[in-house]
Amino acid sequence: MIPVNAPKIPKNAIKYVTDAVSSGWISSAGKYVDEFEKSFAKYTNTNYATTCSNGTVSLQLALASLGVNAGDEVIIPSLTIISCALACVYLGATPVVVDVERDSFCIDVSKIEEKITSKTKAIMPVHLYGQCCDMEPILSIAKKYNLFVLEDAAEAIGAEYKGKRAGSMGDIGSFSLYANKLVTCGEGGVLTTNDENLYERAKTLKNLAHSKGKRFWHEEVGFNFRMTNIQSALALASLEEARESLKQKQEMSQWYDEGLKDVSGLTLPIKSTYNNVHSFWMYAIVVEDSFGISALELMRRLKEEYQVDTRPFFYPINEQPALEKFFKGDKTLYPVSKELSEKGFYLPSGLTLTKLQADEVIFAIKSIKQSI
Numbered sequence: 001m002i003p004v005n006a007p008k009i010p011k012n013a014i015k016y017v018t019d020a021v022s023s024g025w026i027s028s029a030g031k032y033v034d035e036f037e038k039s040f041a042k043y044t045n046t047n048y049a050t051t052c053s054n055g056t057v058s059l060q061l062a063l064a065s066l067g068v069n070a071g072d073e074v075i076i077p078s079l080t081i082i083s084c085a086l087a088c089v090y091l092g093a094t095p096v097v098v099d100v101e102r103d104s105f106c107i108d109v110s111k112i113e114e115k116i117t118s119k120t121k122a123i124m125p126v127h128l129y130g131q132c133c134d135m136e137p138i139l140s141i142a143k144k145y146n147l148f149v150l151e152d153a154a155e156a157i158g159a160e161y162k163g164k165r166a167g168s169m170g171d172i173g174s175f176s177l178y179a180n181k182l183v184t185c186g187e188g189g190v191l192t193t194n195d196e197n198l199y200e201r202a203k204t205l206k207n208l209a210h211s212k213g214k215r216f217w218h219e220e221v222g223f224n225f226r227m228t229n230i231q232s233a234l235a236l237a238s239l240e241e242a243r244e245s246l247k248q249k250q251e252m253s254q255w256y257d258e259g260l261k262d263v264s265g266l267t268l269p270i271k272s273t274y275n276n277v278h279s280f281w282m283y284a285i286v287v288e289d290s291f292g293i294s295a296l297e298l299m300r301r302l303k304e305e306y307q308v309d310t311r312p313f314f315y316p317i318n319e320q321p322a323l324e325k326f327f328k329g330d331k332t333l334y335p336v337s338k339e340l341s342e343k344g345f346y347l348p349s350g351l352t353l354t355k356l357q358a359d360e361v362i363f364a365i366k367s368i369k370q371s372i
Contacts, residue, residue, distance in 0.1 A: 002361060004309040005180040005282070008351035010241050016233035023229075028207075030229030036236040037190075040175075040183075043242060044167045046192040048199035051227035051235075052206050055154045055176025058189030059087035061225050062172045063122065065191070065202040066148045068093050072121035074150075077107035078316045079337035080126045084152055085317050085326075093121070094326060097317050099334040104273050105284065105313075105344075106133040108336070112141055122148040127156035127166050129346065130249075130279035131269070135161050135169045142170075150174060157182040158246040160277035167192045172202075177235055180350065182245050182279060185235035188227050245351050249280040252353055256283050259362035263369055265291025282346035284313070292372035295343045298365070306364035313344035 020032050033051060041049035052058050068074060070092025076084045078097040085095040098111045105128045112123065123142055125133040135151075142149045149170030153159070156166035157175060167173025172195070175181075177188030191202050204210070209222025227235075238245075253269070260266055267286040271278055287295040295312070302308040316337040318327040347361055 001307045001309055002348045002353075002357050003350065004311050004346065004348050005350035006352040007179040007184060008238075008241075008245065010234075010237040012237040012240060013234050016237045017230055020230045020233040025229045028226035028228055030232070032229050032232035032236055033227070036232040036239065039236060039239055040190055041192060043239060044165045044173065044192050046165075046168045046173070047194045048196065049190050049192045050199060050202050050206065051232060052189040052191065052225040053227055054187045055174065055178060055189045056083040056086060057223070057225045058154075058174040058176065058191055059083055059124075059150070059152060060090050061189075061202055061206055061223065062150050062174045062191055063087055063091055063093065064205050064223070065198050066122055066150065066172065068121050071119060073117060073119040074122045074124055075112060075115055075120060076124045076317065077126050077128070077337075078318055078334040079105060079314055079340055080128060080152070080317060081154075081314055082317065082320055082322070084124055084126060085320070085323055089323070094119070095317065095323070096120070097327070097334060099336045100128075100340065102336050102340070103270050104131050104133070105129060105340060106131055107138075109134050109137045109141070112138065116141075116145050116147070120145065120147060122150055124150045124152055125170070126152040126154075127159055129269070129284045130156050130159050130281040132156060132159050132161035132166055132274060132276045132278075134274050135164075139169065148172070154181070155281035156279050157281075158242060158249075158277070159279035162275050166279070168194070171195060172198055177231075177238075180281075182249065182281065182351070183235060183238045183242050185227075185231040185238065188231050188235055246279060248351055249349075252349060252358065253278070253280045253283055255355060255358040256347065256362065259359065260285070260365065263366060265289075265369070266365075280349065282311070282349045284344055284346040286340065286344045288343065291369070293368075295345050298368060299345055301368050302361075302364055305368070306360070308348065308361050308364050310345045310347060313341050313346075315341050
């Protein structure tokens with residue numbers, strides 16, 4: 001089986017993790033936490049970075065640091081992982097969804113303003129599958145209505161928009177360090193910001209909100225969202241190879257681009273939108289009606305006939321049963337997200353993918369196409 005994504009273990013992983021364990025600093029304090037945070041801030045071209053336990057709580061911590069509370073509304077794309085909505089729900093806020101663009105899969109900027117109300121507190125653009133959103137108009141809208149911008153860059157480590165790194169453009173950026181990410185420690189998250197007050201706020205909230213100068217005295221509700229020194233050691237080893245890993249992703253995309261460019265009925269990822277650098281967290285394709293079979297059928301045949309593992313696109317947020325009360329079962333207002341969810345999936349895209357494996361995937365798709 002060719003896996004959809006297998007983690008790459010960096011060469012210094014064992015060395016750094018062993019050192020962290022040997023030092024006795026195995027919890028949320030230690031030199032690797034500090035080194036990784038400083039290095040990650042430098043990599044993303046931001047002033048500050050602070051770690052947390054995973055990508056989902058990273059979003060929650062970011063919103064909490066921005067002052068999002070019960071009754072507030074946060075605008076998110078309709079096609080994204082449920083974590084974006086859950087981060088709002090956990091704080092008592094309401095996720096408000098906007099449809100996405102057909103080509104980039106990212107939030108449709110032209111539809112944001114119509115969703116802004118007096119309760120709107122923030123906009124959460126998601127750089128889906130490694131493609132950066134069109135940030136300039138999003139930032140302009142936020143400034144016009146005095147809203148915060150939280151970049152969900154979980155899948156976009158290394159991606160760029162007009163020369164600016166993902167996670168450096170909004171008020172605050174959120175990253176995931178899950179096993180399938182470009183930089184990983186198995187589970188983990190990072191917040192980035194250029195605002196010192198937001199940075200200090202996030203550090204306080206993630207560590208149970210101890211009162212300054214009076215430890216174990218709590219004047220507000222905080223969280224236990226800390227990341228350990230051991231995880232940070234692994235993350236630092238991974239971050240050291242980020243440029244090499246991004247280059248691997250770019251090369252992988254070229255393998256697929258070249259091999260699949262002449263397969264009719266497949267829409268391949270765009271690269272030139274907004275003058276960006278695509279991180280290709282996953283190589284995402286759309287199976288058009290003209291291909292001859294559905295995306296689900298193609299995925300099934302790839303797995304059963306050629307042992308190629310794939311993953312479907314996310315389901316639209318407004319269709320999630322757990323969030324039904326926010327959308328009243330409506331499934332008609334976000335047609336692009338609906339269509340992409342039904343037609344899109346991603347191919348094996350991990351950092352351990354070889355050229356031979358990519359060629360096997362390409363051969364399998366072409367063979368299935370020829371058999372239709």
